[in-house]
Amino acid sequence: MTHDHDLELRPTAAQTEAALNPPAGRNGGDLVVETLAGLGATTVFGLPGQHALGMFDALRRSDLRYVGLRVENNAGFAADAYGRITGEAAPLLLSTGPGALTSLAALQEAAAASAPVLALSSQIPTAGLGGGRHGYLHELPDQAASFRGVVKSVHTVRTQSQIPSAIAAAWKSALSAPHGPVWVEIPQDVLLAETHLPVVTALDATPDELLPRPELTAVAADLLSRAERPAIVAGGGVVRADASGKLRALAEKLNAPVVTTFGGKGAFPWEHPLSLQSWLEDRYTTDFLEDADVLLVVGSGLGELSSNYHTFKPRGRVVQIEADLGKLESNHPALGIHADARLALQALLETVTERPDPSAPERARELLAKVRGRIDAQGLTLEQQVLASVRRALPADALSFWDMTILAYWAWSAFDAKAPNAMHSAQGAGGLGYGFPAALGAAAADPTRPVLAVSGDGGALYSIAELATARQYDLNVTWLIVDDGGYGILREYMTDAFGQATATELARPDYASLAESFGVPGVRTSPESLEADLAKALTTPGPCVVVLPAVLRMFAPTHLG
Secondary structure, eight states, X not given: OOXXXXXXXXXXXXXXXXXXXXXXXXXXXXXXXXXXXXHTOOXXXXXXXXXXXXXXXXXXXXOOEEEEOSSHHHHHHHHHHHHHHHOSOEEEEEOTTHHHHTTHHHHHHHHHHTOOEEEEEEESOGGGOSSOOOOOTTOOTTTTHHHHTTSSOEEEOOSGGGHHHHHHHHHHHHHSSSOOOEEEEEEHHHHHSBOOSOOOOOOOOOOOOOOOOHHHHHHHHHHHHHOSSEEEEEOHHHXXXXXXXXXXXXXXXXXXXXEEOSTTTTXXXXXXXXXXXXXXXXXXXHHHHHHOSEEEEESOOOOTGGGTTTTOOOOSEEEEEESSGGGTTSSXXXXXXXXXHHHHHHHHHHHOOOOOOTTHHHHHHHHHHHHHHHHHTTTOHHHHHHHHHHHHHSOTTOEEEEOSSHHHHHHHXXXXXXXXXXXXXXXXXXXXXXXXXXXXXXXXXXXXXXXXXXXXXXXXXXXXXXXXXXXXXXXXXXXEEEEOSBOHHHHHHHHHHHSSOOSOBOOOOOHHHHHHHTTOOEEEOOTTTHHHHHHHHHTSSSOEEEEEEOOOOOOOOSOOO
């Protein structure tokens, strides 16, 4: 008896011929790029290095597009953004030791934000492995140990026949909910050695679906259907799972107001009658969520920023849907549902009872009015003017990437992302230098849309070398640099805490002239001309830098007693 899967496993005549007579001149690096192409990759990021040259040599024999950045950490940020925008695992090619370690901060951000990044690193030759301190260039006693606490999974390769399976397993891990970065390392000699293995074909690394347990969604649906004051917190897991439509349908069926976390920007329409927008760093919002008798938290761990710096103390029942098992009930007791947000929301949609509540939109409006009154009383007109100018200049379908800077902190709470998966920042891990290289990765992913990067001058200096990358690949990224002469938010924190700031002031270049030296147009603007200058830059093909000299302030915190 012949089964269908037996027929699928039987090679065709053409496949047999290709397997028996593989092309000459291939090495272990070819197995890497063939595996990536077979899994569906089209673009890779990275930097070459001595031990990794086998992979890079193989690129020229493949159809993969290579985008090379100037610093490994920036290459990691670019791959992170590519993964966020496409939903694909973004390959990141790295060399051993210093090159690999330089990517750690970017991989931490990818892990915190659940961005699928497939980091492929070389290793010292096989003879030197095992921690014996043989003195090889770039040698570490245990390179993988540096990554185990950061990435989702680590995959080691020691022979050429292991390469396809190890990369496929890593690919599956990166794209299984929750998405995240993974690590594969391959010794230099394995990459360089000639291979007689057939060309890699017929790979299957389909990620497993993370289904909710039906007894849990049944209880959650009952709680929500009988709630008097339900509310919803929508986090980045909603965006990653492409579940915004299901979130809106559920909120409307329950008449439950929705607030989005900073990582979940765009998951719910900003101007919807049930929208609480993103004012999580506001005591009025905290009070509103505490007053909910049933709070549905979807795709968020209710961490520091999402809980108004852990001042949020729910009084009602919490239902938490989270794909990252470690985040279930990590901050608050809850009915924890370990599941992909899209699948869990679909299960709730099918089982909740419609809940009429004409007062819900009015309660949402009252909350936003109180928030607006608090902000307006602080005299922060410049900050609101600058943010509004950016929003008006940015096309509705454009992507934006924000570094850790005061304008970004405003944007977390006050900026309308216009669409799911359109606004991203480094608030997951909180490292500097994310905005511009991430925007380059997004532009490589989707060249049809303009992309905005926003940095302060401190963060800009982390990634200034990538102006060369932007020019080399002619990527459509407009970089807004808010130049306040230092680490502005740290200056503010230290002044508030100690009466004066230390180590926050920076000597900095003329950013517009510096951009011009890379062949990138540079424009110096003002708050009054920002909208026009930014709009023009965003409609001009290729990269552009817009510099805004301005000292911005944060709105007053509400979590300090």
